[in-house]
Amino acid sequence: MSSIMRESHIMKIHYLTALVAVGFVIIHIMVRVMQGFSDSLLFDNVIANYKSIPYAIVLEAMLILISVHGFNGLRIILLEIKQGRVYENAVTYGCLAAMIVLIAYGSRTIIMASMGMV
Amino acid sequence: MEKDRKEGIRGMANPGRYGIERVAYWLMRITGLGLLAYFIGHIYETSSLLDGKAAWNSMLELTQTTEGHIFLALVIGMCVFHTGNGIRLMIAEAGFGFGKARRPDYPYTPSSLNMKNKLCIYVSIGLAALAMMYGLGVMYDV
Numbered sequence: 001m002s003s004i005m006r007e008s009h010i011m012k013i014h015y016l017t018a019l020v021a022v023g024f025v026i027i028h029i030m031v032r033v034m035q036g037f038s039d040s041l042l043f044d045n046v047i048a049n050y051k052s053i054p055y056a057i058v059l060e061a062m063l064i065l066i067s068v069h070g071f072n073g074l075r076i077i078l079l080e081i082k083q084g085r086v087y088e089n090a091v092t093y094g095c096l097a098a099m100i101v102l103i104a105y106g107s108r109t110i111i112m113a114s115m116g117m118v
Numbered sequence: 119m120e121k122d123r124k125e126g127i128r129g130m131a132n133p134g135r136y137g138i139e140r141v142a143y144w145l146m147r148i149t150g151l152g153l154l155a156y157f158i159g160h161i162y163e164t165s166s167l168l169d170g171k172a173a174w175n176s177m178l179e180l181t182q183t184t185e186g187h188i189f190l191a192l193v194i195g196m197c198v199f200h201t202g203n204g205i206r207l208m209i210a211e212a213g214f215g216f217g218k219a220r221r222p223d224y225p226y227t228p229s230s231l232n233m234k235n236k237l238c239i240y241v242s243i244g245l246a247a248l249a250m251m252y253g254l255g256v257m258y259d260v
Contacts, residue, residue, distance in 0.1 A: 015208050022201055037256050041178060043171045050167075063161070070154040077147055081127075106161045113167050 014072050021065040024058055031055065050113035063106040071099040139231050142239045146203050149196035156193050187257045194253040195246040202242030206235065 031049065032040045039045060049055050075095040079088060112118065125132070133140050166177040180186055209215060215234045254260075 011211075018201075018204055018208075025197070033256060038259070043167075043174045046167060046174070066157055070150075070157055073150045074154060077151070102158060102161060105165065109161070109165045109168060118168055118170065 010072065014069060014076075017065045017069040017072075021062060021069060024062040024065065027058055028062060047113060047116075047118060050110065051116065053114070056110055056114040059110050060107060063110070064103055067099045067103050067106075071095040071102075137231070138236055138239050142203055142242075145199060145243075146207075149200040152196045153193070153200060156196075187254065190257060191250045191254050195250040198249040199242050199246040202245055203239060206238040206242065210235065 035045060040049075050059070072095070075091055078091045078095075129135075131140075131144070133144050163177055163181075166173045181190060210230065215232070216229050217232065220229065
């Protein structure tokens, strides 16, 4: 990633994804608390949550933002430990691949649950 | 000084030597990794929805225990500390809260490691503890 994009730009993305994700996480937690924590976790309630399109969009946005922030954070930690062109590329592309896999897996749940394919 | 250099990265990372800032450095990384691990687990946990009600309920049972509640309380604490300390770092990287630039004189105290930043770290830890208590209250319907 560092060869594709400047580190200063990556850090701006890191901070921006963090700030926006905090807002979405607050919405996500408020939804759970306002419904009553235990009741909100009942199967039918959770499915109803997914079927609400605005909430499904919030979940998808949260999935993308936290994945980008989380795996970039992991990349930064791993690059602090060791340096070198091969190692840095392996860490960067490894984190990118893991991020894409996680977003795809999470999106599958959101799309299938919101379309009633349960 | 010579000993400092010989220690290499271990000397830099020693949380007992450089005060609360180095503790915050470690906590930021540990909570970040913890939250990433939780996030991956959470995505996997919620995917059990697609296997029907029984699969969802059996997955949910894992978190409806005392250990599960303590784990979730820790996640809340990690999330709040990571957010609070992260905002402090963003503000610091933007150049705020350091005071004016001055000549480095003995004992060469770094102006970036000042009381404002230390206070923010302690406040982040305090908020994390309060959020954990609130979270436990919600989970136990207190």
